[in-house]
Amino acid sequence: MGIQVNHLVKSFGATRVVNDVTFTVNPGELVALLGPSGGGKSTILRIIAGLESSDQGEVWLDNERVDHLHTRDRRIGFVFQHYALFRHMTVADNIAFGLDVRGVPKEKQRKRVGDLLDLMGLSGLDGRLPAQLSGGQRQRVALARALAPEPRLLLLDEPFGAVDAKVREELRRWLRNLHDEFHTTSIFVTHDQEEAFAVSDRVLILNKGRVEQDAAPLDVLDHPATEFVARFVGEVNVLDAVDKDGAVFAGPLSVPVTATGAGKLHVVVRAYDLKFWHAEDGQGIATARRVVPLGDRVRVDAEIDGGVPIFAQFPRRSSLLRGVEPGARLGIEVTHARAWPAP
Amino acid sequence: MTEAASTSAPAELPRAARWLDRAGPLALRGAFAAYLLLWIALPLAALVAKGLGQGPAAAWEAISDKTALDALRLSITTGLVAAIVNGVVGTAIAWMLVRWEFPGRTAVAWLVDLPLAIPTLVAGILLVALYGPQTWLGGTLEGFGIEIVFAQPGIIMALLFVTLPFVVRTVEPILVELDPAEEEASNTLGATRFQTFTRVLLPPILPAMAAGAVQTFARCVAEFGSVAVVSGNIPRHTLTAPVWIQGEVEAGNPDGAAAVSLVLLALALVLHPLSGVLIRTAGGRRG
Numbered sequence: 042m043g044i045q046v047n048h049l050v051k052s053f054g055a056t057r058v059v060n061d062v063t064f065t066v067n068p069g070e071l072v073a074l075l076g077p078s079g080g081g082k083s084t085i086l087r088i089i090a091g092l093e094s095s096d097q098g099e100v101w102l103d104n105e106r107v108d109h110l111h112t113r114d115r116r117i118g119f120v121f122q123h124y125a126l127f128r129h130m131t132v133a134d135n136i137a138f139g140l141d142v143r144g145v146p147k148e149k150q151r152k153r154v155g156d157l158l159d160l161m162g163l164s165g166l167d168g169r170l171p172a173q174l175s176g177g178q179r180q181r182v183a184l185a186r187a188l189a190p191e192p193r194l195l196l197l198d199e200p201f202g203a204v205d206a207k208v209r210e211e212l213r214r215w216l217r218n219l220h221d222e223f224h225t226t227s228i229f230v231t232h233d234q235e236e237a238f239a240v241s242d243r244v245l246i247l248n249k250g251r252v253e254q255d256a257a258p259l260d261v262l263d264h265p266a267t268e269f270v271a272r273f274v275g276e277v278n279v280l281d282a283v284d285k286d287g288a289v290f291a292g293p294l295s296v297p298v299t300a301t302g303a304g305k306l307h308v309v310v311r312a313y314d315l316k317f318w319h320a321e322d323g324q325g326i327a328t329a330r331r332v333v334p335l336g337d338r339v340r341v342d343a344e345i346d347g348g349v350p351i352f353a354q355f356p357r358r359s360s361l362l363r364g365v366e367p368g369a370r371l372g373i374e375v376t377h378a379r380a381w382p383a384p
Numbered sequence: 385m386t387e388a389a390s391t392s393a394p395a396e397l398p399r400a401a402r403w404l405d406r407a408g409p410l411a412l413r414g415a416f417a418a419y420l421l422l423w424i425a426l427p428l429a430a431l432v433a434k435g436l437g438q439g440p441a442a443a444w445e446a447i448s449d450k451t452a453l454d455a456l457r458l459s460i461t462t463g464l465v466a467a468i469v470n471g472v473v474g475t476a477i478a479w480m481l482v483r484w485e486f487p488g489r490t491a492v493a494w495l496v497d498l499p500l501a502i503p504t505l506v507a508g509i510l511l512v513a514l515y516g517p518q519t520w521l522g523g524t525l526e527g528f529g530i531e532i533v534f535a536q537p538g539i540i541m542a543l544l545f546v547t548l549p550f551v552v553r554t555v556e557p558i559l560v561e562l563d564p565a566e567e568e569a570s571n572t573l574g575a576t577r578f579q580t581f582t583r584v585l586l587p588p589i590l591p592a593m594a595a596g597a598v599q600t601f602a603r604c605v606a607e608f609g610s611v612a613v614v615s616g617n618i619p620r621h622t623l624t625a626p627v628w629i630q631g632e633v634e635a636g637n638p639d640g641a642a643a644v645s646l647v648l649l650a651l652a653l654v655l656h657p658l659s660g661v662l663i664r665t666a667g668g669r670r671g
Contacts, residue, residue, distance in 0.1 A: 092568050112571040119572040125565035129587045139573035142583075190574060 043068045043226060044089065044194055049098035051084055051250075058084050059095070060250035066194075066243075069224035071217075073237035076247035077273070082230040085247075086196050089228070090117050102193060118187030118225075122199040124179045126171040132182050133158070133167035139190035157185040160219075177208040184216075188225070197229035201236065213239050234274055238262075246270050268381040271309040278315070278351050282308040282380065289380060292347045293326040294373055298380040305383040314377035315353035317341055319364030327351065327371040332362075343371055428649070435646035438639055446643035454620040455628035456647060462536065462624070463604030466543035471597035474551025475589065481552070482559040499548050507545050508613025511538065534616030539624065542610035547603050551596030558592040558666050588666075595662035602655040605648060 044066045051059040058081040066072045074082040087093040089100055091112035100107050107115050126135050134141075136157055137150045145153075158164050161181040171179055180200060187195060200216070201209040217240050220227060231237050237244050238258040246253045246261065246269075254266040265271035272279060280291035284306055289296045296308050317329070331342040335354070339362060342352045351373070355362055365371065436443050446452065481493055499507065515522040515532040522533060532538045562585070570580040608626040615622040617631075625644060632641040 090572055092571070112568070113574045113576065115572075116574070117572060119569065121565045121569060123563065123565065125563055125569040127566060127569075127584055138570070138575070138583075142570075142573060142575040142579045186569075186573070 043070075043103065044228075045099075045101040046085070046089065047099040047101070049085060049088060049100070050096045051081070051088060051093070052096055058250050059088070062098070062247075062250070062252055064245055064252060064255055066226055066228060068226055070242050071220045071227045071229070071240065072243045072245060073241035074228060074230045074245050074247055075234060075237040076232065076253075078232055080232075080247040081250040082232075082247050083198050086119075086198050086228065086230050089194070090119050090196055091115050092119075116190070116193045118190070118192030118195040120180075120183050120187050120195070120197040120200050122202050124171070124183045124203075126179060126182055126186070128171050130170075131167065132163065132169050132171070132174070135171070135182055136185045136189050138186060143190065153189055157189060161185045175208075176204040177212060180204060180212060184219075188223075192225065195225045195227040197227065199230055199232070201231075201233075209236070216240055246273065248273070265309075265379065268307060268309065271379050271381075276312040276352075276354070278308075278310045278312070280308045280310065280349060280351070281383065282306040292345050292349055294345055294351075294375065296375050296378050296380070298378050306380045307383050308378050308380045310351075310375055310378045312340070312352060312354040314375065315351070316361060316374040316376060317343065317353050317355075317365060317371045318361050320370045320372040323370065325370035325372045327373055329365055329367055329369045329371055332366060341365055343373075345373070431642060431645060431649060434639070435642040437642070442639065443643040443646065446637075446640035447647060449640070451619045451623065452625075452628060452640070452644050455623050455625045456644065458536075458539075458623065459605050459625040462539045462543060463601045465540050466547060466604045467597040467601035469540075470544055470547055470551050470600050471593050474548065474596060474600075475555050475593050477548075478552045478555040478559055482556060483564075496552050497549050499546050504546055504607065504609030505613060508542055508610035511542055511545065511610070511614050515541075533614055534618070534622065536615075536622060538614040538616075539611050539622060542614045543604045543607055546607055546610050547600040550599045550603065551593065554596035554599065554663065554666075555589055555592045558589050562588060591662050591666035595659045595666060598655055598659040598662060602652060602659070605651055 046065075047063050049059050049062040050057070058079075060081070062081070062085060064072075074085060076082055084093060088095045091107070091110060095108070102115065102117075127138065130138070133154050136154045140150045140153060154167070158167055161184065163178065163181055163185065166174065166178065166182075171182065174182065180203075184197075184200075197216075201212050204212065213236060216229075220240075229240070238261075241258065243256065244258055244261050245255045248269050254261055254270045256264070256266070261270060261274055265274060271277065280294070280296070282289050282291040282296055282305075284304060289298050289306060289308065291308055296310070298306075298308065317327075327343045327345045329341060329343045330350075333340040333342070334357070337357055338354050339357055339359075340352060340354050341362075342350065344350055447456075477492075477496060481489065481496075502510075512533050513519065515525070515538065517523060517526055517533065525532060530537075532541065566584055567580055570584045575583065606626060607624075608630065611624050612627050612630070615624065615627065617623050617627050619628075623631075625648060629641045629644055629648075632638070632644075
């Protein structure tokens with residue numbers, strides 16, 4: 042069971058929020074739509090579910106075109122950002138709702154609800170009202186409710202956006218395990234790259250209504266397709282550089298990218314693709330400004346001669362950090378970088 | 385020494401202020417209590433004393449008078465009809481005001497509140513001006529055998545007009561708090577429009593609807609001005625309890641008037657807390 046989206050277009054007033062979006066999700070896959078807010082991710086999800094209509098384009102589900110179908114006939118599970126639990130119903134009634142409205146016998150409903158409660162770690166909470174649950178518990182009830190009628194496709198809209206960081210971490214791992222067990226074809230929307238990489242098989246990066254890249258998490262990291270993706274994913278430095286006869290320099294800093302032929306470049310360097318070291322005797326091309334401990338890593342902010350800021354991260358006990366303190370002169374080596382012609 | 389001198393001189397004025405600080409709230413509370421006592425509690429007690437002044441038997445006799453009983457019955461039945469109709473219509477209007485974007489929404493909101501501002505006598509005259517037998521519309525309807533003014537439909541219309549805002553204003557805040565995503569969730573789970581309405585939408589707003597309907601009913605049973613103008617006040621046919629009481633006072637039967645007033649008072653004493661409980665239920669389901 043898979044889903045195909047073809048040339049989807051949607052405008053709100055004069056703003057085109059979805060601009061010719063095409064992608065496929067294979068049966069059993071878990072795909073993340075990742076991008077900054079306002080990138081059109083949620084709108085795409087809502088169009089697939091039939092909660093929003095598209096201006097153009099097609100949505101196919103298991104080789105059936107579903108654009109003309111009402112939401113209730115699409116058999117798509119949807120998990121809303123703010124849970125949208127039925128506030129006047131108990132946890133059990135919430136989960137059973139999708140079965141009850143379809144006339145599933147009570148006995149079968151009870152069994153399915155019991156199984157889901159166990160699976161979600163919600164045993165014993167069946168009689169509670171949503172207001173009596175924690176954020177993480179509510180989100181799991183919402184997920185159980187969406188899964189109960191065995192949907193063809195599961196859509197999750199910023200599913201962990203409204204819970205605190207620690208619970209989010211836990212829910213992520215747990216969603217991934219759940220998916221590995223059930224293999225329900227799933228799409229989830231997030232603006233948190235760590236979340237997208239931690240949970241999904243494949244990531245679609247969206248910006249201004251367009252798909253910037255559609256690839257596995259590692260490929261997105263190692264082979265960003267566009268400057269936007271390179272800037273958006275990970276912590277990066279973006280430097281203005283010039284290509285002088287095949288050698289690329291950002292001020293005094295040499296950058297190892299192959300000649301592009303273009304004159305002016307934007308060079309994107311990840312915080313971990315850099316080496317700083319303490320330069321003796323007035324050597325070096327930069328000055329350290331701040332050294333910030335981040336738990337197991339250390340972030341060093343520096344300024345290249347000429348005033349361009351640059352930063353890098355190192356393991357806490359890295360030998361490279363010897364002598365690196367505010368005011369120290371630094372040598373810099375860029376081990377890996379990507380360049381795009383500057384507009 | 386110097387310290388005391390420096391504080392005592394400017395303390396002259398603040399001493400008065402301090403006294404006021406302490407006495408002020410006390411006086412205010414006293415005045416407040418006296419006000420409530422004079423205007424609400426004492427008159428209530430006086431009415432009870434007056435109604436039962438000739439003994440419970442006499443009071444019962446006044447109430448079970450045929451015209452009085454019919455007047456009470458009419459007030460209650462027309463009030464029930466108005467409460468049910470406005471319960472449904474008022475909820476629909478509240479829904480429209482909360483969920484629909486349309487030009488003139490503020491004008492509609494203003495119209496809904498208007499009956500609160502119009503003297504109820506004037507409301508009655510408005511209806512007579514439109515539906516009275518001498519008017520084009522009233523005359524035409526009468527030609528079809530439909531009587532409105534000086535008949536029971538006129539009473540109900542007057543009540544509907546006067547009490548329109550009650551349900552709208554109790555249901556509206558609850559609707560504002562309802563998350564449209566709950567309806568969307570219901571749709572994705574396969575519910576029909578009807579199932580979404582009866583299972584997802586209605587239960588959370590039902591207590592507020594009921595509270596509004598109870599307030600409407602309480603007001604209907606008490607309504608005098610508009611009904612007096614519209615109904616024609618035909619004993620045992622279009623004479624409501626408040627209008628009957630007014631007639632008895634004028635006819636020099638204050639004891640009978642007080643006895644029936646006691647019945648209306650008792651109703652109010654039951655309905656008022658009931659609507660309070662319902663409103664708390666409606667609000668308590670939030671979150």
